[in-house]
Amino acid sequence: MKTLICSFCAKTGILCPKCEAKFRSGHISKVDVEVSVQLTKLAEKFPELDKMTLIRAFDVEGEYVLVLKxxxxxxxxxxxxxxxxxxxELQRKVWFxxxxxxxxxxxxxxFHPVRILTVNTVWLPDGSKLTKAIILGRKTERFPLDIEQVKRVVKEVxxxxxxxxFERL
Ligand SMILES: [Zn+2]
Incomplete structure (x- = not known):
């Protein structure tokens, strides 16, 4: 698997001078390094992962967001x-x-597997903007996602x- 650090570092978990420099300069974060190491370990058991590339990793309120190619x-x-x-393996919920x-x-x-009907931009009087996602149907107690967490993820990422x-037809 291609990650944010070189394959040597991803296998050993110890950063070589080059990856260390990327970390120190802030190009990669602690979470990027941790997830790179853990996914590389996992790719030994699941070769499907070797075809994939990790671009970034975020920790949002204890849950991981993995940005793939x-x-x-x-x-x-x-x-x-x-x-x-x-x-x-990562011992937490992961958003992809x-x-x-x-x-x-x-x-x-x-939102997968929940379907989004439309996505609009809403401009506020002060010039700032909101992104509005409309979901088809009604929000029930069985709604499978934590919407507040989705909001935190898109804000962070x-x-x-x-x-x-929510909109009913
Ligand atoms: Zn390295």
């Missing part, structure tokens, strides 16, 4: 066992998104202020 997520969804293994995705695609990935609304 475009196309990786579709591949990973076909291997839902591997997705579950990643969560159990893709690096170069549009905001809409990112939201669709975060892309600086987006998200508003979520």
């Amino acid at each position: 475009g196309g990786d997520l579709a591949r990973l969804r076909r291997e839902s066992q591997v997705m579950k293994k990643i969560e159990s 998104i893709e690096g170069e995705a549009s905001d809409r695609k990112m939201l669709e990935d975060l 892309r600086g987006i202020d998200l508003l979520v609304e």
Whole structure:
């Protein structure tokens, strides 16, 4: 698996001078390093992971957000066992998104399997903007996602202020 550190560092968990410099200069974070090492370990058991690339990793309120290369997520969804293994190896909930995705695609990935009807930009009188996602249906108690956490994730990863609304047909 391609990660944010070189394969030597990802295997040993000890940073070489080059990766250490990336870490010190702030190009990669502690979470990036930890997740790179853990996923590399996991790739020994699940070779599917070797075809994938980790672009960034975030810790949002104790849950991980893994940013993968475009196309990786579709591949990973076909291997839902591997997705579950990643969560159990990292011992927390993991949100998966893709690096170069549009905001809409990112939201669709975060809300998956819940479908998003539309994504709009709402301008506020003070010039700031909100991104509004409308979900088809009604919010019930069985709604599978923590919407507040999705809002925190998009704020942290892309600086987006998200508003979520439900709409019945
Ligand atoms: Zn290195």
